[in-house]
Structure formats: C-alpha cells, structure tokens
Amino acid sequence: MSAPLRQAAPAALSLQWPCQPAARATVAACAAPRVSSRRARDATAAAVLQFAAQPASATAAAAAAASCAGATAAAPAAPLAAPPTANSWELIYTRPDPPSSSSSSRTARRKPHPTAAPGTARSQPGADPRLVRLTQQLLAASGSEPGLRAALAGEALAPAELRRLLTYLDRCGAADVALEAFGVMKGLPQYGTDDPVLRTKLIHMLARRPRGTSAALALYDDMRVEGVAPDAVCYNIVLGAAGLGHHWARVLTVVEDMEAAGVGWDAFTLSALLSACQACGQWQQALAWFERAQGEPGLQLNVVHYTTLMSGLQKAGQWEESLRVFRRMEAGGVSPDVMAHNAAITACAKGGDWEKAWAVFLSMRQAGLRPSTISYNALISACERCGQPDRALEVFSGMQRAGAPLNAVTYNTMISACAKAGLYARAQKLHAEMQAAGVADDVFTLTGLITACERIGHWQGAEEHFLGFQARGIQPNTVAYNRLISALGRGGEWERALAAFRSMQHPAPAAGDSSGKHGGNGSWRRQPAAAAPAAEAHAASSPSGSNGSAGDEPRSHSSSSGGGWARSNGSNGSSGGDGGRSGEPAAAPPRYPSSSARPDRITYGSLISALERGGQWERALAAFEEMQSQGIQPNGYIFTSLINACEKGGQWETAVRLFKEMQQRQDISLDSMAMVARKGIYAFPSLIRFMPAPLLQAARATVDSGRAARQWIEKKRAEEKEP
Structure with a gap:
C-alpha cells in the first residue's frame, strides 16, 4: 500500500458518513492479494475513497471496491483517477460541512472540475471555484492595496467563507497576503471582520513563523482595542507567538489579560507558557507556573507538560532540577514516554552523570519502550562528556544491534568520545564507517578528528584533516581552528599555528607579499608600511623549506591593517620548527584558505600557548596586546x-x-x-x-x-x- 493510502486508511475507517462500508471495502481492496499491480490497486482504491466522500455515491463506491477486491491478477481494475496528495486527504476528511445528500451518483462519477484550492490536488472535489479565483487574484495583487481592494470589492463573503479563504492562502504560504487582505476588508462594509474566530485564525497563521510573531501580537492588540473579546484559544495562540518570538514582556502581559478577562487556564495554556519560558530562558517562572497549574481546577498535567518543563530546565543548566521533575512525573502516576526519557537522559548528560543517564535508559527499556536514535545519542553524549569511551562504544554497538538509525550526531559524538581518550585509530575507523554509510560529515566531525590527533601529539594528522575537509568544501568554525592551533602548538609548530590564526582574519597572502618579513632584533612588532619593500626583498632571498614550493605561504602573516608581527632576526625559526632544532631550514607552513571564522579568547589562548612553547615571548606579548585591542x-x-x-x-x-x-x-x-x-x-x-x-x-x-x-x-x- 502506498504512503498516501496508508495515511488515509485510518481516516477512511472512521468516516461517519453513509459511505463507511465503502471505505472499509476499499481498505480491504488495497490489501487484496489477487491484484498484482500495486499501482493499479492504489489508484483504484484512491478513486473509491474520493467517490466515498459523496454520500450518494456510497453504493457505487462499494461496488467499485468489490470489483477491485475481486479482480484477478491478469485483469487488474483500471484506475479511475489519479491518487490525491496528502493535502487532498486532509481536505476530504476535514471538510467543514457534510456533503449534500441531494447529489446524484452520476454527478459523483463525473470527473471533478479543476477548481481545487491552492496547495491541494486539482482533482479534489468540493473546492469553491469562487474562492479559488479570489485566492489567485489576491496572490497576484500582493503588495498593492488598490489591487487587493479591487479584488475584494466585488465579493461579499460570509464569515465561514472568509475563514476558508484564509485556509487557501495559508496553504499557499501567503500569510502576509492574508494580513494585507484583512486590512483591506476592514474598510469594506460587506465583510464582517469582527468575527473572533476569523481573527484568531489569522493570528494563528502568523504565529507559526518566527518572523510573523510581531504581526500576530499586533493583531491581538488591535483585537482588544476594537472591542473583539479573545477566547481561550486565542490567548493560547498569542502566548505561543510571544514565546516563539522571545517577547517575554508580552508573555507576562497576555497572562495578565487572561486573568483580567476571567479566562482560566487549560492544558494548552500551560504548554504555551512552558514553551515560552524555555524559549526565553525563564526556568524559575516555568517552575512557578507549573506549581500553579497543579491547583487549577479541571487542568490535568500530562506527559507533554512534564517533558517541556524538563527540556527547559536542562537547557538552562538546571539538570538536577530536571531530573527531580522526571521523578515527580513517575510519582504522580504519569507514565513517561520516549521523549520524556530522552529529556532525562539529556539532563544527565549535561550534568556529566553517565551512570544516572544509563539508569534512565534501562528504566525506559524495562517500561517496554523502544529507544529512539535520540535516546541512544543522548546516552552516548553522557558517556562522552564523562570520559567513558568504552561505555560509549558499548552503547553504539547496542544501537547497531537494535537497528536504530545512525545519523551524523551519533558518529560525531562517538568520534569525540574516542578523541578525548586519545583513541585516534578508532576515531578514524568511525569516520570511515560514517562515510561508507552515506552519512555526511561536517565541521563537528572535523573537530573530533583534530582533537584525537592533538591528544596523541600528531599535529601532521590534524593539519591533514583540516586541509582535507576544507578542500571538500566544509568550512571550519572557530572551534575547529582552536583545536588545530592547539594541536600545532603542542607539536612545537608555532609558525604553523600562527599561519592558521592569521587565515581566520584575512585571506592567506601569496608568496612575495609584504607580510611577516625579517627585521633586526628578533622581536615581533608592528612593522611600518614604509619598511615593507625592504623586508620583501630580504624575504625573497631567504631559503624556502623542504615542503615549500614557489607558491607557498610565508611563515608569518600580516594583520588586517597592513602591518604584521615581523620576525626580524633573519633566523629560520630555530625556536619552534623542526628545521631550527636540526640546523636546517624549517618547512614553510601550508597556505591555509581564508575563513569567515573569527578568533575568540580560546583562540588567542591557544596561540599564546603555542608561542610560549616555542620560546617566542615577544610574539606572545604582541598577540596579547592584539587580543585586548579586539575587546577580548x-x-x-x-x-x-x-x-x-x-x-x-x-x-x-x-x-x-x-x-x-x-x-x-x-x-x-x-x-x-x-x-x-x-x-x-x-x-x-x-x-x-x-x-x-x-x-x-x-x-x-x-x-x-x-x-x-x-x-x-x-x-x-x-x-x-x-x-
């Protein structure tokens, strides 16, 4: 059975219209083994369900279903119409008004006129041609108030028709057009825009998108100013909009408006309030409202309320409080679902308590719940944070045995767990498995691999991974640069660390540029622009490293202001590079591609540590001064x-x-x-x-x-x- 039919079958069996027997026959026809062509079987069943939407066609639908079920493999039933889309099923089973019983079977069998609402199948029966035409006119006139007024002036729609028009616009993703049209309607006498349900629907259309939350709140304010009383549904939607848009002050004022209007809380109110607290980081207020909700008459707390509160607490760093809420949920007789267990495991991971995370995971299994990919990832993260790579590998193996899908988060967390323990070979193997499974690696994969190299002092591998990922189009972020600079510094490669640092601020210069040239007394200093030509000539005569080529980058890089931290003793990096230790010229650093990443305090700390390890105290002080000049x-x-x-x-x-x-x-x-x-x-x-x-x-x-x-x-x- 195709995906659309699998989705439609439960709704078909629950139909209350006279066509319910036909719908049940249709579902049986979908599974008939005597029909060899799945495409023909699905198409026939889809057409039968369409006909079953009309009560007068129940007999014909039942007959069609019977013929489909009785068809032989050699002669499958011919498709009556193309299967509708998922939106079509939604419109069939959620139509606002039941179909008229006066329609005939002949009308039902007739091919429907292509007047479907925007966003639905053109074969959808029951769409209003006038509303479809008006929707198209409004979309064409978007941004033009005269055009919208001309399209609306010749129509007179009842409140139910207005709501359906908004539905059509919403399915086109044109909530902004609906808002413009509503503003024009308020100036036309034939439109009843004082309908609270209509305004609530428009607010809901805007409130689902973060960029539309301000407009939704403005509509709510207009509603109150114009004397249209909001109901509980409207208040809940407005609370959700205020939370989604991080308008915490508005959340508080809407709660006060509800209390002033005498509107009590329901389950949706509490969910909206807890979500708003989570979005705005107000975990104390979330606990206070949760306690208040327990005393609200008729409000019964459910697993969604507990889970939302737990998620908000753990995101605010209150992981112990989140676990207490989980225990309260169990003690209160509310059975935790998989999402609730996931929130508890994540809280344990944030708190660095892998043993508690493991206990919660086992309790989920004992309750007969099937752990999801998120469950396994959260437990692996807890082991990774606590430095338990063996436990993480154990969970990973169990995840594979259970057949849970492995995603990028799974592999990246496992690579990080192995990296922190210095298990570079295991991290490499995981990366190879990740690529073989077709899971795309990303900058988090890169960071884990560089960390693994850093832990074992393998700076060459860190640099190889860094450049390899960049060559494949994966741009490193600040964290990846921090790990690379640290790995290079631990390996005594301060010049390479400095080259990587400079690539964060501006593109890498080509050979022969006037950045980072030699001077006179061995100190790093801001080199005047006038000294650049002489320094350039001096640098041109200096020997290149064994790994360098004509296009390799000089060892030091200029700052974005045109000067540079100039090395001026004419040496070849005797303090930091391998060449200096052996008396031979040091290999020039590679040309790191430019990046949009910007250094932070950890970046400067890693660079200064690298310079300190290389005995470059003046360069370290120069980096310190630059850091302070950047406000860090x-x-x-x-x-x-x-x-x-x-x-x-x-x-x-x-x-x-x-x-x-x-x-x-x-x-x-x-x-x-x-x-x-x-x-x-x-x-x-x-x-x-x-x-x-x-x-x-x-x-x-x-x-x-x-x-x-x-x-x-x-x-x-x-x-x-x-x-």
Missing part, C-alpha cells in the same frame, strides 16, 4: 602562558608587570593566581613581594610539599640502592 579579555590560562613565556626569555620585569595586572582583575580565579605564584617562587623571587599573604602561604605550602615529596622519593631510592 584574558583569563588565568592566558596570563599563566605569558608569564611562562617571560620566564623562558628571562624577562622578569615583564613578568612582574603581568602579575600586577593579573592581580587587579576581578575575573581571574584564585587557582590561576596560585599557579603563577608557585611559578614565581621558583623562577621569579621578585614576585614574592607582590603576592598577598594568603596566596603566598598557599604557594609556599605547595612548594614545601613538593620538596618533601622529592626528599621522600630520593630517600626511598637511596634505600633501594643499599645492599
């Missing part, structure tokens, strides 16, 4: 990397200045300051006089404990050596 505030990790860089360069005065600046900031954690303090006691005794007494005592205690530990280890080693 440093954290304790960045200060620690800078002070470490100064330690390696013997710049204790600069380290003291940075430590003073760190002390003056209120957003630096005490742990970060204590880390710097311990470093200062060892490397910079001059810092001690700037440390607060509690911090100095903690640092000294840490140092003393470290010394005691080393003394104990040395003592044990000496005892072992004694005969």
